[in-house]
Amino acid sequence: xxxxxRKLLDAARTVFATRGIDLARIDEISDRADVGKGTFYxxxxxxxxxxxxxxxxxxxxxxxxxxxxxxxxxxxxxxxDKLIAAHIEFFANRWEDFVLYFQGRSDLTxxxxxxxxxxxxxxxxxxxxxxxxxxxxYRPPQPVLRRxxxxxxxxxxxxxxxxxxxxQDENIDETFVSxxxxxxxxLARFIQEAGHQQPPxxxxx
Amino acid sequence: xxxxxRKLLDAARTVFATRGIDLARIDEISDRADVGKGTFYxxxxxxxxxxxxxxxxxxxxxxxxxxxxxxxxxxxxxxxDKLIAAHIEFFANRWEDFVLYFQGRSDLTxxxxxxxxxxxxxxxxxxxxxxxxxxxxYRPPQPVLRRxxxxxxxxxxxxxxxxxxxxQDENIDETFVSxxxxxxxxLARFIQEAGHQQPPxxxxx
DNA sequence: GTCGTTGTTGACTAAAAAGTCGAAATCGGG
DNA sequence: CCCGATTTCGACTTTTTAGTCAACAACGAC
Numbered sequence: 303x304x305x306x307x308r309k310l311l312d313a314a315r316t317v318f319a320t321r322g323i324d325l326a327r328i329d330e331i332s333d334r335a336d337v338g339k340g341t342f343y344x345x346x347x348x349x350x351x352x353x354x355x356x357x358x359x360x361x362x363x364x365x366x367x368x369x370x371x372x373x374x375x376x377x378x379x380x381x382x383d384k385l386i387a388a389h390i391e392f393f394a395n396r397w398e399d400f401v402l403y404f405q406g407r408s409d410l411t412x413x414x415x416x417x418x419x420x421x422x423x424x425x426x427x428x429x430x431x432x433x434x435x436x437x438x439x440y441r442p443p444q445p446v447l448r449r450x451x452x453x454x455x456x457x458x459x460x461x462x463x464x465x466x467x468x469x470q471d472e473n474i475d476e477t478f479v480s481x482x483x484x485x486x487x488x489l490a491r492f493i494q495e496a497g498h499q500q501p502p503x504x505x506x507x
Numbered sequence: 508x509x510x511x512x513r514k515l516l517d518a519a520r521t522v523f524a525t526r527g528i529d530l531a532r533i534d535e536i537s538d539r540a541d542v543g544k545g546t547f548y549x550x551x552x553x554x555x556x557x558x559x560x561x562x563x564x565x566x567x568x569x570x571x572x573x574x575x576x577x578x579x580x581x582x583x584x585x586x587x588d589k590l591i592a593a594h595i596e597f598f599a600n601r602w603e604d605f606v607l608y609f610q611g612r613s614d615l616t617x618x619x620x621x622x623x624x625x626x627x628x629x630x631x632x633x634x635x636x637x638x639x640x641x642x643x644x645y646r647p648p649q650p651v652l653r654r655x656x657x658x659x660x661x662x663x664x665x666x667x668x669x670x671x672x673x674x675q676d677e678n679i680d681e682t683f684v685s686x687x688x689x690x691x692x693x694l695a696r697f698i699q700e701a702g703h704q705q706p707p708x709x710x711x712x
Numbered sequence: 713g714t715c716g717t718t719g720t721t722g723a724c725t726a727a728a729a730a731g732t733c734g735a736a737a738t739c740g741g742g
Numbered sequence: 743c744c745c746g747a748t749t750t751c752g753a754c755t756t757t758t759t760a761g762t763c764a765a766c767a768a769c770g771a772c
């Protein structure tokens with residue numbers, strides 16, 4: 303049955319959002335999924351595989367949401383606005399996914415982290431990159447485009463994470479929505495400036 | 508002697524940046540500091556205290572760097588530019604501190620994380636907030652100001668973290684420097700839009 | 713209904729890490 | 743140099759967690 307596997311994945315998401323990926327125990331996950339510990343090891347080789355699968359699943363979902371949300375947009379500001387909206391919508395009431403998104407990235411800053419989670423993150427960056435490239439009149443060189451994608455993705459998640467610290471009380475998603483317009487136009491400005499600057503090679507010397 | 512304590516703190520920073528805070532073992536830290544395990548427990552009650560101290564120390568340093576860098580600036584764009592520059596300078600060649608900064612924040616998104624690390628992060632946000640408030644002509648209401656601080660801090664660290672993923676080869680700090688201007692002016696734009704929008708209470712109804 | 717396959721179980725073993733403690737070393741004032 | 747306070751040490755005990763496995767249950771094909 304696939305049901306058990308699904309139950310384990312969902313339980314893991316919850317436990318990860320409670321204790322963090324690294325401190326989550328296997329028993330805790332199998333307990334929460336209401337299955338024996340052996341069942342966990344029947345379906346997964348261990349925590350690393352579980353983590354890889356969850357992160358991939360989450361990012362694939364996020365990419366799908368972004369592409370759905372941005373289809374039809376033809377100008378930069380429109381794409382940015384819908385891009386941000388897609389993130390807000392995706393993470394709203396799905397805090398566990400945001401924790402995965404954030405902890406996964408945090409893991410990537412380490413020298414020895416989980417193997418195989420960079421790939422989905424790069425795919426995600428490429429998705430953002432592709433969307434922007436499709437609406438930009440002047441297409442900047444690849445490395446610059448990548449930096450812009452980093453900035454866009456970073457801005458959104460960075461705001462989210464700090465907002466989570468400072469406002470336990472107020473509704474994060476709601477305030478985020480109210481900032482959407484400001485975020486989109488400021489990112490448009492960023493793209494405009496960063497996209498037209500001198501390529502780093504030419505600047506040298 | 509204070510030297511041993513210092514050695515332990517420095518060793519911990521390194522180990523945290525290698526394995527991550529949660530997976531760092533106490534023996535690993537005391538080994539790297541070239542002291543016995545008992546010595547660790549003589550100086551610290553356990554990992555939580557160590558983490559609290561390191562994060563506080565790092566953020567106090569960052570705050571000091573920011574205040575040093577921004578003193579004398581009188582306009583928004585100048586403050587933003589120096590703010591970003593201070594971050595870049597602070598984290599350059601100090602990857603361990605960036606890992607702490609990122610992992611610490613990651614921990615704050617959890618339901619059960621380390622106790623007592625929110626305070627220094629809030630102090631850091633308040634520092635950014637205060638700097639912006641001092642140069643803004645039209646001072647937005649407190650919650651809006653806080654959101655702006657979140658956005659500024661989030662943008663900077665968010666870009667950093669994604670850049671770390673996608674460009675192991677190129678010098679992150681160098682490219683970051685080249686984006687400084689674009690980042691500052693886009694954040695200025697953000698502040699302008701976010702600061703003048705309707706307060707959320709008034710928008711309701 | 714029988715039998716092989718697939719899935720489930722949780723007590724058990726083994727490994728790893730935390731935290732303790734008495735002994736030993738170092739330090740510094742007299 | 744002596745002594746008491748501080749600091750260091752690492753082997754030891756305890757706790758925690760991963761991962762295994764033999765037995766059991768459910769399923770579905772014939």
